[in-house]
């Protein structure tokens with residue numbers, strides 16, 4: 001059965017020739033042979049077989065594993081950035097829900113077919129993605145929006161070292177089971193490849209669909225060129241029984257010829273990338289320039305590691321390459337997360353990732369992303385025209401330290417009390433006369449509404465009033481954000497501002 005499935009997978013070249021048929025072939029295959037719970041086991045065995053049988057085998061798969069992980073992380077960062085714009089400026093959620101099933105279906109099918117036609121492994125990855133059921137996605141608009149939120153990062157200010165895996169009960173259970181086994185390197189990399197390709201295809205489909213829906217061209221897309229060794233391998237003769245299955249020897253021959261042509265066409269589009277993580281250089285398609293390769297890796301391991309320049313080679317040596325150069329690879333080394341140096345600069349000051357399963361709203365992701373990009377800002381408020389107005393308390397000052405501590409807790413856990421204390425403080429501060437003209441038209445009601453939207457807290461108004469009540473009862477009338485300020489410090493902070501005199505009113 002295993003061999004049969006490989007041969008009868010809908011082909012990448014059919015995705016563009018007849019997308020509807022290609023899709024329905026996939027659908028019946030997924031229902032018939034690749035359905036849970038047996039599906040993953042079959043696919044896992046096929047993946048292991050593919051790795052063992054390929055000319056580069058296990059070492060080749062280990063070497064290219066980071067080439068799946070890093071671009072997937074970058075795709076997810078890009079989707080997040082784009083989606084935040086569409087959510088806030090293009091009313092994406094309502095527009096998608098209002099579009100009919102046919103319109104949604106058209107964008108999704110175009111995206112899937114376009115992508116799967118580009119690479120064999122992306123096409124095969126459809127077998128790992130029960131989420132990509134066209135019927136379900138087109139009928140219920142919410143399913144696609146949920147899928148989008150599932151691939152969006154919680155902070156788009158940097159490229160993470162690990163992608164967000166899309167949770168699915170069947171795959172989660174299977175992956176957890178695999179993790180418990182102390183398996184061979186072959187099994188580990190097969191399992192990891194399936195999970196990462198799954199994530200990569202879903203992320204790409206979401207991105208291409210969104211682009212198509214808002215009327216933008218698809219993003220630039222290039223597949224890494226694979227190194228071909230000069231050893232020619234002759235394809236083995238097809239067993240007669242198998243040829244029969246494909247509609248007789250003539251039909252089987254025609255099919256293989258077609259596959260070969262399609263494969264050549266796909267391969268001619270590939271480009272070689274520079275191996276340094278934060279470099280985006282690719283070898284010119286016309287072959288005018290060939291990137292030099294790491295000599296040691298090539299001579300000892302026949303591994304192709306290309307760099308656009310000596311600068312990139314040097315930088316990558318320190319970051320990653322030193323540990324693996326000319327050596328036999330293992331799964332632990334290739335799966336170790338390495339932070340992209342281009343985005344690592346704010347790593348120390350960055351607002352942390354959410355904890356305890358807290359899920360940020362798109363509005364909060366936008367806020368976190370903007371703050372992490374501009375670490376001197378303490379918060380970004382929006383005026384009546386939706387223009388950003390950054391708040392900056394001044395580095396290292398007491399209000400900043402207290403505010404940031406509260407902000408960290410609110411943004412990583414969603415703790416409503418911290419949100420209320422923070423919102424209350426900004427309301428009080430902006431009501432004082434000494435406040436800058438920039439914030440003139442931002443009212444306390446607007447601040448509370450913004451925080452309620454970002455943190456999805458319906459009763460934030462009541463909570464802020466409770467915080468005000470606590471301030472009223474404090475003998476020194478300190479806003480609760482500054483409750484730990486010693487009396488002398490409080491006197492200084494309050495001196496020209498009179499925070500203690502503010503009477504907060506909310507509609």
Ligand SMILES: [Zn+2]
Nearest residue numbers: 274279308312
């Ligand atoms: Zn480079």
Ligand SMILES: [Zn+2]
Nearest residue numbers: 294297325326
């Ligand atoms: Zn090397």
